[in-house]
Amino acid sequence: MGVPARLPNLMLRTVAIIGHGAIARYVRAQLPALNITEIAAIVRPGKEIGDSTPPFISDLNDLPSRPDLVIDCGGHQALAAHGPVALALGIDVMTVSLGALADLQIERSLRDAGIAGGARLHLVSGAIGGLDALRSAAVGTISQVSYTGRKPPNGWRGSPAEAAIDLDAITAPTPHFNGTAREAALTYPKNANVAAAVALAGIGFDKTQVELIADPTVTENIHEIAVQGAFGTFHFQIAGKGLPDNPRSSTLAAMSIVAALAEMQKPIGF
């Protein structure tokens, strides 16, 4: 039997990206180095631009050709709107909007569409690390997973923290949420995707405990995981720099998409 010169099923050549915000722009800029072409940007209705390169479309039925992957950098609503359509068409989807999976209806529609279309939803690690250890730990019994998200006050603008505390007045670390990862992910769609990632890698949305803190003494987005289980214990902490055009989102979240794309290109990888 002849040996193929390449491994075509492993090669990723074309993508469509949902969103044109801070994360999408970072990812888009890295595509040439990965030899990946963006065939369309998927934007909200009313923001279509047909004659740009790539075209800005709002409906996957208007894709100029079939991409190898749809990358969601648009947030929960974007994943809910376009993820099931892509998956049902048999197109894999990669998402940074993990918190959307806390909504059981969205989770079911993505799951059903993926099964029907024979396609997979790939979750990226986002702004956190240590999820590999947590996934392995979850093979045994885990007694506790807690996640603490700490950002400067500006990192919580546009979130329910604004109603809970006075972001302009605080002078010390101030918690504004304590609860489960499901509540956090549903209530803070732009800020608690990391809580969702920790939940999905470990013991689920309802057993993972979350605390969110506005901290005027820090300049970075600090994410901590503490885990106890049959494997032992671990503690993970990262201080991530925010993206220049959106301090709410850590640069590592965008980097995790690029890393996942690079990984999909390799015949040997994680």
Ligand SMILES: NC(=O)C1=CN([C@@H]2O[C@H](COP(=O)(O)OP(=O)(O)OC[C@H]3O[C@@H](n4cnc5c(N)ncnc54)[C@H](OP(=O)(O)O)[C@@H]3O)[C@@H](O)[C@H]2O)C=CC1
């Ligand atoms: N997993 C993780 O660690 C992290 C996940 N995230 C998730 O990533 C999302 C994007 O982050 P970021 O790029 O910084 O945010 P931005 O606000 O900079 O950009 C969001 C982009 O998504 C677009 N968008 C929103 N809804 C839709 C939709 N229904 N269809 C198409 N496009 C849409 C927006 O368009 P418009 O300008 O028209 O509104 C905008 O271009 C966050 O909302 C958050 O959910 C963020 C950080 C970390």
Ligand SMILES: O=C([O-])CC(=O)C(=O)O
């Ligand atoms: O980017 C970050 O630091 C984390 C974030 O917004 C999220 O979890 O949604």
